[in-house]
Amino acid sequence: MTCAVEFQAVSRRFGELQALNDVSFKIASGEFFGLLGPNGAGKTTLISVLGGLVRPDSGRAFVMGHDVATDYLNSRRRLGVVPQEIVFDPFFTVRETLRLQAGYFGLRRVDDWIDEILHHLGLSDKADKNMRTLSGGMKRRVLVGQALVHKPPVIVLDEPTAGVDVELRHALWAFISKLNKEGHTILLTTHYLQEAETLCDRIAMLKSGRVVALDHKQHLLSPFEMIMVRLTAPRVPDSWQARIRRMEGQSFLIELQRFEELETLLSALRAEGIPVKDLQVEQTDLEQVFLRLTGSGSREQPQAKGSS
Numbered sequence: 001m002t003c004a005v006e007f008q009a010v011s012r013r014f015g016e017l018q019a020l021n022d023v024s025f026k027i028a029s030g031e032f033f034g035l036l037g038p039n040g041a042g043k044t045t046l047i048s049v050l051g052g053l054v055r056p057d058s059g060r061a062f063v064m065g066h067d068v069a070t071d072y073l074n075s076r077r078r079l080g081v082v083p084q085e086i087v088f089d090p091f092f093t094v095r096e097t098l099r100l101q102a103g104y105f106g107l108r109r110v111d112d113w114i115d116e117i118l119h120h121l122g123l124s125d126k127a128d129k130n131m132r133t134l135s136g137g138m139k140r141r142v143l144v145g146q147a148l149v150h151k152p153p154v155i156v157l158d159e160p161t162a163g164v165d166v167e168l169r170h171a172l173w174a175f176i177s178k179l180n181k182e183g184h185t186i187l188l189t190t191h192y193l194q195e196a197e198t199l200c201d202r203i204a205m206l207k208s209g210r211v212v213a214l215d216h217k218q219h220l221l222s223p224f225e226m227i228m229v230r231l232t233a234p235r236v237p238d239s240w241q242a243r244i245r246r247m248e249g250q251s252f253l254i255e256l257q258r259f260e261e262l263e264t265l266l267s268a269l270r271a272e273g274i275p276v277k278d279l280q281v282e283q284t285d286l287e288q289v290f291l292r293l294t295g296s297g298s299r300e301q302p303q304a305k306g307s308s
Contacts, residue, residue, distance in 0.1 A: 010059035034200035080147035
């Protein structure tokens with residue numbers, strides 16, 4: 001399968017900060033790929049390298065086989081990036097902004113495609129509004145439109161739904177999923193782990209500039225297969241304190257190794273006279289894997305799975 005994106009031993013330091021440390025992986029053409037990591041993990045720096053905004057100290061990056069440093073024009077034509085920061089020109093309308101962006105790539109007479117973008121992003125009624133009159137959420141929608149206006153085969157979304165309403169989030173993902181089904185490669189960074197778990201095929205997790213996990217979603221979850229009990233009660237029996245993985249007020253997330261242990265937990269609660277307000281049984285999700293692999297969980301971190 002054609003490689004849409006490739007990072008080869010990419011490293012980048014800013015003063016004392018090692019933002020990226022020997023990062024290598026590939027994204028196949030047509031994949032919906034997730035890039036996860038806590039703040040400061042190096043996600044945005046890696047995307048900036050891919051877009052040619054940051055030069056690595058060592059290593060190389062490619063878009064559809066084109067080196068982003070030595071073949072910048074061809075790599076950039078094949079890439080659309082939605083940045084975290086909201087940057088806009090206050091002197092143009094929404095439609096003029098998209099036309100101008102298309103002009104950077106030598107495209108003319110693209111109003112039909114611009115109309116489709118405006119429709120899917122809920123911007124049709126804002127097409128002739130000046131950019132400076134839009135809300136923050138509407139400006140972010142325009143950023144998405146700018147990334148798509150030249151129909152790039154590779155689309156990078158850097159926290160695209162941060163600070164937007166639920167309606168736009170669902171509309172955006174429906175549109176992006178449609179583009180992915182049509183063959184576009186999607187690289188997504190997000191703090192909404194449910195989005196990554198729902199949308200992405202493969203996932204890489206970064207911590208301190210290094211890849212700590214890289215595999216298909218199902219394979220990332222499988223080493224952590226276990227049962228979690230979400231218990232709402234005044235406290236947890238003393239004998240179960242070591243099994244608490246997270247707590248928020250009177251809500252406790254407790255780990256079970258097998259379903260039979262649920263009766264043991266309930267017996268301990270009855271024996272200590274602890275009233276149960278609510279109890280839910282759930283299996284491991286991506287959030288729990290993320291917390292463990294990035295060092296926020298309570299268990300020892302496993303070796304990263306290599307899969308490119």
